[in-house]
Amino acid sequence: MSSSTTSRFASIWDSISFGYQSPHEMSNFEDLTQPNYEIQLLREEIERMKAFQKAETEKQSASSKLPAHSPLPSPSPSPNYDEVLERLERLELQLTSCCKKNTNLTQIIESEVKHIVDSKLSHFQTKYDHQLELEIDKAKTAMLELVREQATNYSLNKPSGAFDAADVETMIRNAITKYDADKTGEADYALESSGAWIINTRCSETYEVFSATYKLFGLTLWKSKTTPRTVIQSGVVPGECWCFKGSEGRIGIHLAARIIPTSFSYEHIPVSISRDGHIQSAPANFAVYGLNAEDDVEPALLGEYRYQIGENDQPLQRFEVSKTVTALQTFKYVELVVKSNHGHPEYTCLYRFRVHGKPVFDEEV
Known part of the structure; x- marks a missing residue:
């Protein structure tokens, strides 16, 4: 994980966990909210344009009904359509840029979280696999020792070479029983x-x-x-x-x-x-x-x-x-x-x- 990515992710984690926003994240937040504010202004501007157009239409209708000798009303200044179009283009660029920033930020967070979680899971899996192997080896060693002990006990009571399958099965069963009883049977x-x-x-x-x-x-x-x-x-x-x-x-x-x-x-x-x-x-x-x-x-x-x-x-x-x-x-x-x-x-x-x-x-x- 690079240092820049780590610092970015740390600042995001702080803002999520503790309600704190770093200056960098505040600037990103302002970048995201500014287009919304501009859109609201643009909507108000469009409503004014509609009202202006309606007023102009009413004026034209009224002027057509006036007597020929009546003076015509002075024309109202028309809205600057070029300025509105320029603002629309600027908003489109800002929204596209903000969406890209937001998408990239989300991808970075998801990637880093996945990397950290996978790393932790791999560590724990390796640790517990190793512990399981150790426990199996210990169990094998203890079982072999108990089987030898049972064989020694049987050899004291039977002549050499007189063991049969039943004796071996009994020895193994006794060894397992003793191992299950806390390895001591006491x-x-x-x-x-x-x-x-x-x-x-x-x-x-x-x-x-x-x-x-x-x-x-x-x-x-x-x-x-x-x-x-x-x-x-x-x-x-x-x-x-x-x-x-x-x-x-x-x-x-x-x-x-x-x-x-x-x-x-x-x-x-x-x-x-x-x-x-x-x-x-x-x-x-x-x-x-x-x-x-x-x-x-x-x-x-x-x-x-x-x-x-x-x-x-x-x-x-x-x-x-x-x-x-x-x-x-x-x-x-x-x-x-x-x-x-x-x-x-x-x-x-x-x-x-x-x-x-x-x-x-x-x-x-």
């Missing part, structure tokens, strides 16, 4: 849509890394920001994570129900779909604590773990509660404490964190 009591929410992040400061900006005609309409809530929402998409400054951070979660925690799951994006070609910002060493209140000053340690990002490590990793002393206690809150990352010097990013366990109702406590 309830996630930290899931926001199930009733959990973030209570605090202590002193952890949000670090804005991925910020999608949506613009129209150069104006920023909306800028997306990720929050700690992303950690307990379903789905793992590149960029949809919560990042905090440095390599140490905390996040407290109010669980969807009081539970006896049994395990935790953390899922990060694989390095294959990272825009940077690495996942150094992934958490490395971390611990999980159980709390009885939001401001619990003596939280119970449930376990200390390390998230691995090796070539053979899966994006979704499970961690069992390792502290037997607190294994049978019930908790309504948990706190995830990240102690290090995999080498990023500026920030650490958290994707999906799950909490599994056995729900305990009030009468059982």
